[in-house]
Amino acid sequence: MEIWQSIVAIVNDDNEFKGVELRKQGGSFEILWTRSSEESDADWRGFAAECGLSVEPTALEDSDSDRMVVAGFNTAGTIFHRTTVPAVEDKEIESIIELQAETRLPLPPEQIELAWRADQLRDGQMGVTIAVARKEQLQKFVGKVRCFKPAKILLNSEGIVKIWEVFFSGNKDNAVVLSTGSHNTQVCLVEEGRLSNAVVLDIGIEDFSTEVTEEQTETSERFAQDMRSVLDLFGCSNQGELPVFVLSDGSASYVSIVSSLRLAGLNARVATPALNGLMAKSELSDEDIYRYRTPIGLALTVFDAGADELNIFERLYNPMQKVVQRHWLYAPKVTIAIASIMLVLLIVVSYAVDIAGPNSIEKRLDASVSDVDMNLLVKRQQLIKTVARERPDLLDLLKVVNESGERGIKLTSLSFKKGQPVSISGEASSNDQLSRYEKNLQNSKGIEKVNYTANTNAKSKKITFTMTFHYKNFSSKTTRTKS
Amino acid sequence: MKVGKAMIEKLSNKDIRTLKYGAIGAVAIILFVFGSAGHERWTKAKANGAVLRTKLDTINVDKAKQAGLASIVPVFEMPQVEEEQKFLFRDKLSEQFKKAGIKNKPLQIQAGRKSPQAGYKLLLVKCNATCQFVQVLDFLARLNENPYLVGIEELKIKCDPKKQGEVALDLTVSTFAR
Numbered sequence: 001m002e003i004w005q006s007i008v009a010i011v012n013d014d015n016e017f018k019g020v021e022l023r024k025q026g027g028s029f030e031i032l033w034t035r036s037s038e039e040s041d042a043d044w045r046g047f048a049a050e051c052g053l054s055v056e057p058t059a060l061e062d063s064d065s066d067r068m069v070v071a072g073f074n075t076a077g078t079i080f081h082r083t084t085v086p087a088v089e090d091k092e093i094e095s096i097i098e099l100q101a102e103t104r105l106p107l108p109p110e111q112i113e114l115a116w117r118a119d120q121l122r123d124g125q126m127g128v129t130i131a132v133a134r135k136e137q138l139q140k141f142v143g144k145v146r147c148f149k150p151a152k153i154l155l156n157s158e159g160i161v162k163i164w165e166v167f168f169s170g171n172k173d174n175a176v177v178l179s180t181g182s183h184n185t186q187v188c189l190v191e192e193g194r195l196s197n198a199v200v201l202d203i204g205i206e207d208f209s210t211e212v213t214e215e216q217t218e219t220s221e222r223f224a225q226d227m228r229s230v231l232d233l234f235g236c237s238n239q240g241e242l243p244v245f246v247l248s249d250g251s252a253s254y255v256s257i258v259s260s261l262r263l264a265g266l267n268a269r270v271a272t273p274a275l276n277g278l279m280a281k282s283e284l285s286d287e288d289i290y291r292y293r294t295p296i297g298l299a300l301t302v303f304d305a306g307a308d309e310l311n312i313f314e315r316l317y318n319p320m321q322k323v324v325q326r327h328w329l330y331a332p333k334v335t336i337a338i339a340s341i342m343l344v345l346l347i348v349v350s351y352a353v354d355i356a357g358p359n360s361i362e363k364r365l366d367a368s369v370s371d372v373d374m375n376l377l378v379k380r381q382q383l384i385k386t387v388a389r390e391r392p393d394l395l396d397l398l399k400v401v402n403e404s405g406e407r408g409i410k411l412t413s414l415s416f417k418k419g420q421p422v423s424i425s426g427e428a429s430s431n432d433q434l435s436r437y438e439k440n441l442q443n444s445k446g447i448e449k450v451n452y453t454a455n456t457n458a459k460s461k462k463i464t465f466t467m468t469f470h471y472k473n474f475s476s477k478t479t480r481t482k483s
Numbered sequence: 484m485k486v487g488k489a490m491i492e493k494l495s496n497k498d499i500r501t502l503k504y505g506a507i508g509a510v511a512i513i514l515f516v517f518g519s520a521g522h523e524r525w526t527k528a529k530a531n532g533a534v535l536r537t538k539l540d541t542i543n544v545d546k547a548k549q550a551g552l553a554s555i556v557p558v559f560e561m562p563q564v565e566e567e568q569k570f571l572f573r574d575k576l577s578e579q580f581k582k583a584g585i586k587n588k589p590l591q592i593q594a595g596r597k598s599p600q601a602g603y604k605l606l607l608v609k610c611n612a613t614c615q616f617v618q619v620l621d622f623l624a625r626l627n628e629n630p631y632l633v634g635i636e637e638l639k640i641k642c643d644p645k646k647q648g649e650v651a652l653d654l655t656v657s658t659f660a661r
Binding site: 351354355357358361362374375376377378379380381382383384385386387388389390391392393394395398411412413414415416417418 | 541544559600
């Protein structure tokens with residue numbers, strides 16, 4: 001986690017760009033500068049440049065800088081929901097919330113972005129705050145602020161709750177905080193010290209005046225009515241004692257707002273800045289603090305390391321991820337360099353293996369074969385193989401010739417010569433017997449091409465025969481030449 | 484360092500480009516010189532490796548094949564020069580005839596056919612004998628124990644119809660000589 005020396009927060013609040021730089025020193029904060037722009041043609045890019053931030057698209061991110069930039073997103077287009085879920089894992093909560101968002105919201109899931117934050121577990125149930133906004137609206141906002149590369153985009157209402165808590169003596173766990181602008185009022189519900197709901201009303205400080213007129217009475221009544229509806233929406237209509245804090249710069253207009261709310265039966269009170277622990281380079285009045293309440297609040301939120309922000313831009317804007325992509329996925333030079341190194345390594349390793357391999361084999365052979373000449377060993381092995389090919393197993397041949405004939409067949413001679421068919425001569429009792437003998441030989445392993453000629457002796461009626469056959473590869477001239 | 488930096492700053496783009504090409508050329512020359520020597524060495528090493536592997540393949544026969552070879556050629560002596568080999572082979576052969584109880588006629592040395600093994604001559608030894616058929620079987624069973632024997636080139640067995648069990652044996656065996 002990086003420790004930032006100072007935070008620059010920029011917001012577009014009340015039709016005005018406002019920026020501050022806040023530094024933390026020990027337990028106190030120091031406002032280094034404040035800046036605002038009321039020009040009608042002002043935009044995020046121009047104002048960021050005015051604040052001294054780099055807005056060039058090609059400019060490298062100042063990673064060594066000890067300040068962090070955050071942008072505030074107006075919550076007017078954001079809807080909040082409160083729900084309870086059983087005590088389950090974060091992943092399961094996420095799927096429950098996504099399911100609820102799909103069923104409750106009128107937009108399809110691909111058109112919305114949501115963020116959620118779970119409260120402490122109570123009685124086996126967990127309260128969850130869900131913030132939902134249109135994806136298109138958020139993408140447009142990201143497009144506007146991307147130029148000055150903010151590290152975070154936060155909800156303005158989070159900043160309001162934070163500054164109420166730190167500099168407006170906001171010591172209640174549950175309360176409603178009103179931040180009144182010129183023509184609108186941000187109503188924030190605080191539960192367990194954190195923002196849990198927010199709504200924007202279209203009545204602002206300009207609509208109230210200290211003078212009691214008919215029009216003023218009507219505005220006060222409308223405001224009180226709107227507030228009742230908001231509390232109803234927040235589910236707090238039955239909590240008569242719920243404190244309603246109206247952030248104020250100390251002027252009388254805010255007192256009239258509080259009065260109208262009190263008349264409506266609400267427990268309203270004014271909250272003015274209490275600047276304990278806040279310093280500034282130039283002197284700042286309560287009006288200044290009130291004017292820059294939102295950016296100061298956002299900066300305080302970032303300084304609060306334990307703050308679990310509702311990051312609705314999580315999937316749309318992640319500057320850290322972009323840096324990683326630029327290094328590895330979009331850096332062909334790095335890829336080419338790595339590929340070249342790998343190629344060189346491959347060549348070196350192949351070379352080393354080919355050079356070292358035979359040497360090591362020879363060394364091992366020298367060690368294992370000792371005095372015996374390797375070549376002699378090879379020659380001997382080759383000769384043994386040749387001899388094995390040249391040696392017929394004549395005992396086996398005699399056995400086969402003997403076993404193939406039945407009783408009554410008498411052999412008189414056998415002739416074996418390499419390169420010629422084996423020839424056997426003898427006498428048989430009958431042609432059938434001779435035929436069976438031929439068949440048996442033909443079926444014997446290693447014997448093929450069996451032929452015979454036979455003559456019958458007129459005196460003895462015996463059949464004399466001469467039989468020839470090929471034995472393994474020894475009878476073939478071509479095979480001999482090959483071997 | 485400062486002087487070097489100042490010199491670099493004085494160089495024009497053309498000068499820098501020329502220096503770059505020069506550096507690339509120098510590296511290429513060095514690579515070529517060492518690379519060609521290395522390539523030659525590599526090629527030689529690969530050839531040596533291939534020869535060694537062939538030799539190893541020749542020697543390194545698996546157990547089953549080795550057992551098969553040993554059953555056909557249980558003993559083997561490397562061939563000697565022709566005269567010595569003739570003597571050794573004939574001597575061993577005579578001994579084997581004697582062991583089988585065969586009284587053979589004098590052994591005749593003959594020039595052989597073309598040798599199946601380059602670098603070695605093939606010598607043939609012919610012998611004739613008249614003996615019992617069982618003696619022939621006994622002789623053939625022990626013939627593989629002759630360490631100089633290459634193979635049986637010719638075998639003729641003819642029975643004598645007048646004398647029971649007696650056969651005329653014509654045998655030609657071969658040996659290698661250097």
